[in-house]
Amino acid sequence: MKKLSFLFLSLGIAMGATAQTAPCCHTDAVTEFAGLASREDFRMAHKDPLPYVYQGTAGESITFNTTDGNPAHGFLFKAKKTTDKYLFVYQEWYGLNDYIKKESEKFYNDLGGEVNVLALDMYDQKVATNREDAGKLMQGASRERLTAIMKGALTYAGTSAKIATVGWCFGGGLSLQSGLLNGAQNIGDIMYYGMPEKDVEKLKTLNAPVLGFFANKDKGITPQVVDEFEKNMKAAGKTLTVKRYDADHGFANPSNPIYNSEATKDAYTHAVAFLKKQFGL
Numbered sequence: 001m002k003k004l005s006f007l008f009l010s011l012g013i014a015m016g017a018t019a020q021t022a023p024c025c026h027t028d029a030v031t032e033f034a035g036l037a038s039r040e041d042f043r044m045a046h047k048d049p050l051p052y053v054y055q056g057t058a059g060e061s062i063t064f065n066t067t068d069g070n071p072a073h074g075f076l077f078k079a080k081k082t083t084d085k086y087l088f089v090y091q092e093w094y095g096l097n098d099y100i101k102k103e104s105e106k107f108y109n110d111l112g113g114e115v116n117v118l119a120l121d122m123y124d125q126k127v128a129t130n131r132e133d134a135g136k137l138m139q140g141a142s143r144e145r146l147t148a149i150m151k152g153a154l155t156y157a158g159t160s161a162k163i164a165t166v167g168w169c170f171g172g173g174l175s176l177q178s179g180l181l182n183g184a185q186n187i188g189d190i191m192y193y194g195m196p197e198k199d200v201e202k203l204k205t206l207n208a209p210v211l212g213f214f215a216n217k218d219k220g221i222t223p224q225v226v227d228e229f230e231k232n233m234k235a236a237g238k239t240l241t242v243k244r245y246d247a248d249h250g251f252a253n254p255s256n257p258i259y260n261s262e263a264t265k266d267a268y269t270h271a272v273a274f275l276k277k278q279f280g281l
Contacts, residue, residue, distance in 0.1 A: 029173060029197045039220075048130045049255035054098035056105045062118075066152030068144060073121040074153070075101050077108035085279050086157045087111070089119040090167025090174040092253065093134040095127035096120070099255045107166070110272050114281055120153055122146060122174065138170050146174075150181055157185075164208075164278055166190040166271065168252060172221075180205060188278035190271050193221050193249050196229035203236035211274045212242045213267040218249040243270060 059077045066072045075096065079085065089104045091097070100119050108117040122141065128134035157163055163182050167175035172194015179189035180197065186207040193214055197203055210233065214226045226242060233240035245263040250256045252264040275281075 029177070029195050029199075047250075047257040049094060049097070049099065049253070050257070052098050052102070052255055054101040056101065058105055058108065059101060059117075059119075064152050064156040066148040068148040070124075070145075070148070072149045072152045073125055075104065075119040075121070077105060077117040079116045080113040083114060083116065084158065084161045085115040086161050086163045087115050087117045087275065088153060088157075088163060088165045088175075088178055089117060090165065090171030090178065091119070091122060092167075092169040092171055092250075093138045094129070095123040095134075095137060096125075097127050099253065102254075107272070107275070111275060111279070111281060115275075115279055116157075118153065118157075120149060122149055122171075150174075150178055153178075154182055154185070159185075161185055162187045162279070164188040164190070164275055166192070166275075167194060168192040169194065169250060176210065179208065179210070183207060188274060190274065192252050192267070193218055195221060196225065196232070198228065198232060200232050200235050203232055203238055206236070206238050208278065209239035209241065209274075211270065212240065213252070213271075214242065214244050215247045215249050215251050215263075216244055217247060220249055241270075241274075243267060 059075050062074050062076045063071045064074065087107060089100065089107070091100045096119055104117050104119040108115070111117070123137050124145070126137055128137050154163070163185050164187050165175040165178045167173070169192070172191040173196070175189050175191050175194060176197055179186045180202060184207055188208045189210045191210065191212045212226070212229070214221060214223070216223055223244070226244065230240060230242060243266070245251060245260065245267070247260040247263045248258045250258060251260040252267060253259060
């Protein structure tokens with residue numbers, strides 16, 4: 001856990017005139033979620049993903065520079081016409097697997113191919129196929145490396161980019177942290193059962209609304225955690241829309257045996273509508 005003890009400490013460094021932001025990324029929010037991997041009940045709530053091989057052709061693997069000098073990786077669905085609109089997609093704790101590529105392609109298609117959709121690889125090409133390895137990857141994630149990848153993605157998109165974010169599980173929390181980091185370029189953030197930011201002062205720096213999907217049966221991101229998030233966002237004077245479902249953590253993951261198709265369909269409908277509004281589509 002030492003690697004995560006001061007996660008994202010430097011995420012508040014300004015990224016240029018279009019992305020000015022106060023220091024973001026409350027350490028506790030990320031380390032707390034990573035710490036859940038030590039709890040057996042939380043690990044057991046994640047069933048090992050069902051096998052799946054992505055067979056789409058619209059996306060391509062890319063490499064981009066980061067602030068630590070080491071290249072980062074992603075999977076990009078490039079908009080049909082040149083645009084400064086970007087959707088950053090943040091993986092679950094398993095890594096950038098084929099399911100995340102499939103979900104990214106779905107967003108790309110349902111946004112009419114008018115947005116660049118970039119799924120970010122936060123584990124440097126490491127992918128877990130079971131919950132034990134996923135927990136190890138999440139807990140072993142270097143604070144410096146995660147920061148460098150997020151900054152690199154922001155630089156890759158460019159100073160004129162308008163960026164929305166979405167993520168699930170570990171990536172749900174990263175989605176919000178990415179929104180904080182993206183500063184004035186942030187236009188909206190979607191969280192699927194991720195750990196919320198708990199520092200009200202940092203939440204005050206958010207530049208856009210947040211849409212959160214949470215599960216009432218979640219043993220990690222409990223209803224009480226969500227209640228606190230709503231309270232904190234209100235105190236920060238920011239817009240938060242919360243949708244709660246009578247489901248378990250990971251309900252929107254089609255590779256999860258506890259996949260809840262009804263909740264997923266409803267959440268996705270809200271997510272696409274949110275993104276279309278924020279992108280002006």
